[in-house]
Every structure is written in C-alpha cells, then in structure tokens.
Amino acid sequence: MKDIKHYINGQYVGSASGKLFDNINPANGQVISKVHEAGRDEVDAAVQAAKAALRGPWGKMTLDQRTAILHKVADGINARFDEFLDAECLDTGKPKSLARHIDIPRGAANFKVFADMVKNVPTEAFEMPTPDGTGALNYAVRRPKGVIGVISPWNLPLLLMTWKVGPALACGNTVVVKPSEETPTTTALLGEVMKDAGVPDGVYNVVHGFGGDSAGAFLTEHPDVDGFTFTGETGTGEVIMKAAARGIRDISLELGGKNAGLVFADCDLDKAIEGTMRSAFANCGQVCLGTERVYVERPIFDEFVTRLKVAAEELRIGPPDDSDASMGPLVSLKHREKVLSYYQKAVDDGATVVTGGGVPDMPGSLAGGAWVQPTIWTGLADDSAVVTDEIFGPCCHIRPFDTEEEAIDLANSLPYGLASAIWTENVTRAHRVAGQIEAGIIWVNSWFLRDLRTPFGGSKQSGVGREGGVHSLEFYTEMKNVCIKL
Ligand SMILES: NC(=O)c1ccc[n+]([C@@H]2O[C@H](COP(=O)([O-])OP(=O)(O)OC[C@H]3O[C@@H](n4cnc5c(N)ncnc54)[C@H](O)[C@@H]3O)[C@@H](O)[C@H]2O)c1
Numbered sequence: 001m002k003d004i005k006h007y008i009n010g011q012y013v014g015s016a017s018g019k020l021f022d023n024i025n026p027a028n029g030q031v032i033s034k035v036h037e038a039g040r041d042e043v044d045a046a047v048q049a050a051k052a053a054l055r056g057p058w059g060k061m062t063l064d065q066r067t068a069i070l071h072k073v074a075d076g077i078n079a080r081f082d083e084f085l086d087a088e089c090l091d092t093g094k095p096k097s098l099a100r101h102i103d104i105p106r107g108a109a110n111f112k113v114f115a116d117m118v119k120n121v122p123t124e125a126f127e128m129p130t131p132d133g134t135g136a137l138n139y140a141v142r143r144p145k146g147v148i149g150v151i152s153p154w155n156l157p158l159l160l161m162t163w164k165v166g167p168a169l170a171c172g173n174t175v176v177v178k179p180s181e182e183t184p185t186t187t188a189l190l191g192e193v194m195k196d197a198g199v200p201d202g203v204y205n206v207v208h209g210f211g212g213d214s215a216g217a218f219l220t221e222h223p224d225v226d227g228f229t230f231t232g233e234t235g236t237g238e239v240i241m242k243a244a245a246r247g248i249r250d251i252s253l254e255l256g257g258k259n260a261g262l263v264f265a266d267c268d269l270d271k272a273i274e275g276t277m278r279s280a281f282a283n284c285g286q287v288c289l290g291t292e293r294v295y296v297e298r299p300i301f302d303e304f305v306t307r308l309k310v311a312a313e314e315l316r317i318g319p320p321d322d323s324d325a326s327m328g329p330l331v332s333l334k335h336r337e338k339v340l341s342y343y344q345k346a347v348d349d350g351a352t353v354v355t356g357g358g359v360p361d362m363p364g365s366l367a368g369g370a371w372v373q374p375t376i377w378t379g380l381a382d383d384s385a386v387v388t389d390e391i392f393g394p395c396c397h398i399r400p401f402d403t404e405e406e407a408i409d410l411a412n413s414l415p416y417g418l419a420s421a422i423w424t425e426n427v428t429r430a431h432r433v434a435g436q437i438e439a440g441i442i443w444v445n446s447w448f449l450r451d452l453r454t455p456f457g458g459s460k461q462s463g464v465g466r467e468g469g470v471h472s473l474e475f476y477t478e479m480k481n482v483c484i485k486l
C-alpha cells in the first residue's frame with residue numbers, strides 16, 4: 001500500500017518514529033494509504049529548510065523569475081489534472097464533476113493569479129517638507145514576511161491550501177504546510193510539481209499529522225515560523241492565535257460560519273432555489289460559506305419549502321466516479337457522527353423534518369461509507385443548537401420572516417460573520433440589506449461566485465484579517481518605509 005511521506009527540503013522523507021496513520025476513503029471506509037505522522041524533529045527540519053531557503057536562490061530571484069516559476073507550478077497542476085482529481089476525490093469522496101470544475105482548476109489559478117498580482121501592485125510614496133527646506137521623500141517597499149506556517153482543512157483541500165501557498169510564494173516567502181490529516185494526498189503530490197517547476201528545495205515543505213499534540217501544534221509552537229495562515233474551525237483558530245502570540249507572530253484566520261440565506265418575496269424564485277440548493281448541499285454541505293440558516297419572506301415560504309424539498313430529493317447521492325452523482329459522502333464516519341447528532345437533536349427539539357434526516361441505503365462496498373441524506377427542517381426555535389451551531393453537513397433550517405428588519409436581525413443574531421446570500425430583484429433593497437449584514441462576504445442573487453482580487457474572510461468569530469487580491473499581499477509581506485532626506 002502507498003505511504004505518504006513528508007516533503008522536506010525537496011525530498012520525500014518518512015518519520016523517524018515510524019508512526020503512520022490511515023488515510024480513509026469516505027465513500028467506502030477502506031484504507032487508501034498510510035500517512036507518516038510528523039514529530040517535533042520533522043517539523044523542525046521542515047522549518048529549518050524553509051528558513052534556509054529564504055537566503056538561498058529563492059531569495060535572490062528577480063520577481064520575473066519567481067513568478068515565471070509559479071506559472072509553471074500552475075501549468076504542472078493542469079498537466080497532471082487527472083492525478084490531482086483522482087487523489088482529491090479519493091480523499092474526500094466528492095463527485096469528480098464538482099472537483100473537476102472547482103477544486104483542481106482553482107488549485108492552478110491560485111498560483112497564476114497571485115503571480116500576476118505581485119507584479120502589478122503599486123506601493124505608496126509621500127513627499128514631505130523639512131525645516132531646512134530641502135524636503136524628504138518616503139517610499140514603501142514590500143519584503144517577504146519569512147517562513148509561513150500554512151494549516152489547512154479537509155473540505156476543499158487543494159483549493160484552500162493553494163489559496164495560501166500561491167500568494168505566500170508569490171510574495172517571496174517560504175512555507176511549511178500542515179494539511180488536514182483527513183486529506184493529505186494532493187498537498188503531498190504538489191511537492192512533485194514544485195520540484196518539476198524548478199521551485200528551489202526548502203521553499204515548499206509539507207509535514208503530515210494531526211492538530212493538537214501533533215504536527216499542527218508542533219508547527220505553531222515552533223519559534224522560527226514568522227506567521228500563520230489557517231483555515232478551519234473557530235475553536236482551533238483560538239488555539240492557533242494563542243500559540244502565535246508567543247513571539248508576536250502574525251496570523252490570518254479563516255474560520256467557521258453559520259451563514260444566513262435571505263430570500264425576499266420579490267426574488268426570482270427559480271434562481272433562489274437553484275442558489276440555495278448549492279449553498280446548502282454542494283460538497284455535501286461541507287463549505288464554510290454554505291447557508292445552513294435560510295430565512296424566507298412569509299408570502300413565498302410554503303412554495304419555497306416545497307420546491308427546495310423537491311430539488312433536494314432529486315439530488316443523486318453517489319461515489320466520485322458516478323458521473324450523475326451530485327452529492328458525495330461526508331469526509332469521515334467521525335464527522336458523520338457529529339452531523340447525525342444534529343439530525344437527532346433537530347427531532348428532539350421538535351423540528352418538522354421536511355426531507356431526509358437519516359442515512360441512505362448504499363449498495364455493496366459503499367455501505368461502509370460516510371453517507372447522509374440531504375436534510376431540510378422547519379419549525380425550530382431560534383435558539384436551538386441546530387440553528388446556532390455550524391453543523392457542516394448537507395442540511396438547512398428554513399424559517400419565515402415578515403419584515404426586512406427582522407430578516408437582518410436574524411441574520412446578525414449569531415457570533416459568526418462569514419458570508420450571506422441575499423435573494424431579491426429589488427436593487428435598492430439588495431444594497432440596503434447588504435450594507436447591514438454583519439459578514440465579510442455578501443452575495444446577491446448568487447453564491448460562491450469568486451473573483452480572487454476581492455477581499456475574502458469573516459467578521460466576528462469567523463476570522464481575523466482578509467485574504468484575496470492586495471489583502472493577501474498585506475498579510476504575506478512586511479511593508480518597509482524608506483525616508484530619504486533630500
Ligand atoms: N472561513 C473559511 O474560509 C473556511 C474555509 C473552509 C473551512 N472553514 C472551516 O473549517 C472547518 C472544517 O475544517 P476542519 O474540521 O478541518 O477544521 P479543524 O479546525 O478541525 O482543522 C483544520 C486544520 O487544523 C489542524 N489543527 C487542529 N487542531 C490544531 C491545533 N491545536 N494546532 C494546530 N493545528 C490544528 C488540523 O489538523 C487541520 O489541518 C469548519 O469549521 C469550516 O467552517 C472555514
């Protein structure tokens with residue numbers, strides 16, 4: 001059976017401890033590969049390699065040379081598209097039809113977009129008077145931050161990891177990546193692409209393992225990492241923030257959400273149903289931007305619920321290779337336990353189960369997979385944990401509202417503030433409501449429409465900082481002001 005090793009200083013290496021853990025296919029519960037678990041020594045080797053590489057050829061390259069290499073990385077992903085696709089879908093169970101259009105193309109785009117961006121972003125200059133009348137000139141330059149620790153989750157593994165590694169490398173940093181223990185393969189495979197593209201050894205390093213008391217914690221506790229960029233749960237973000245405080249290291253945190261969809265009676269209902277279907281059920285509901293709370297204006301509430309139920313029941317559940325499948329399994333049996341505990345809680349709290357609520361019958365070997373039914377509830381109180389906690393499954397609760405103010409209050413009622421989707425054909429209302437929602441990302445009559453130049457991140461407990469466009473450059477560089485007395 002294949003074993004997945006760390007990628008340190010341009011070489012694939014195993015753990016000195018010989019500790020391995022299973023990488024499991026969530027579609028059937030079978031072991032795909034064995035993964036080396038990093039101890040402190042491997043993490044230290046990766047960080048030292050990254051530190052040394054800052055002073056090596058990578059640090060001496062011109063911007064043109066560096067960005068040309070990053071274009072080759074993107075081309076390398078595209079040249080091995082099917083390998084990345086197979087690996088991502090085996091690790092996550094997601095439909096190939098989905099990963100083919102989103103995960104893998106974005107993996108490549110994340111390198112191209114930021115390579116082009118760093119070449120075109122201006123910095124500032126200020127002329128100032130001085131008492132002697134000669135004046136002075138200030139100008140700012142960007143320098144890499146140093147060694148960046150990248151800790152990424154399992155829901156969109158290649159997309160979310162490269163969303164950070166792309167700009168980090170474009171800005172001239174080096175990285176140590178700790179991918180999710182659930183989905184290590186594409187991060188490992190990217191090492192081969194880096195090598196072939198001419199990325200110098202030590203620039204891209206990968207260590208595998210778990211979070212607490214494992215590779216994740218060892219990385220955040222390592223004093224030679226200059227900054228951390230993390231995507232994952234809010235609770236983990238708190239732990240990482242604390243670790244980063246030692247040594248005053250910078251952080252960028254993209255955390256959880258319990259996002260609201262607001263559907264007004266003046267919406268185009270076909271579009272609202274289609275968009276809400278994606279925002280609730282795409283990637284088996286495992287998208288941080290998903291809408292697990294849907295608020296619908298009362299005159300169209302019944303029709304909306306009926307139509308969403310019909311559409312949810314038309315979703316075809318199946319494994320990655322099933323070209324008709326629109327929904328795969330959850331990422332693991334452990335995550336399914338969590339999701340099913342909320343399915344049970346909804347019933348205990350008196351929900352009306354509009355559809356789903358259980359586990360589908362799957363044939364043959366698929367019976368061992370982490371399958372769940374897409375689920376819709378109505379009738380829960382606003383303080384039910386099903387309505388306030390991020391479940392991260394294919395489910396949503398739909399509740400009626402009567403006024404715009406009520407809809408806004410409901411959307412803003414939780415400590416999360418990641419994203420929101422507003423459905424209305426009234427353009428004035430769209431702007432008015434968008435301006436009042438406490439969230440970092442608002443979509444109007446759309447969902448997950450991504451322009452990589454835009455600020456991306458969450459407010460309140462959904463994150464710290466923004467990435468995307470020049471905001472990524474803010475995080476991945478140190479600005480230095482040079483003041484010249486003339
Ligand atoms: N805001 C966003 O952009 C965004 C995007 C995707 C996912 N998410 C969130 O991610 C979560 C799902 O992902 P997950 O379950 O993999 O999250 P998670 O927080 O459990 O794990 C994310 C990563 O952190 C590591 N980790 C866990 N504990 C750690 C510790 N103590 N120290 C260092 N590293 C540690 C894990 O091994 C993994 O690599 C959801 O809450 C979702 O909303 C947010």
Ligand SMILES: O=C/C=C/C=C(\O)C(=O)O
Binds near residue numbers: 156163287288289
């Ligand atoms: O699950 C969360 C999805 C996050 C998406 C991005 O970070 C992105 O599109 O850049």
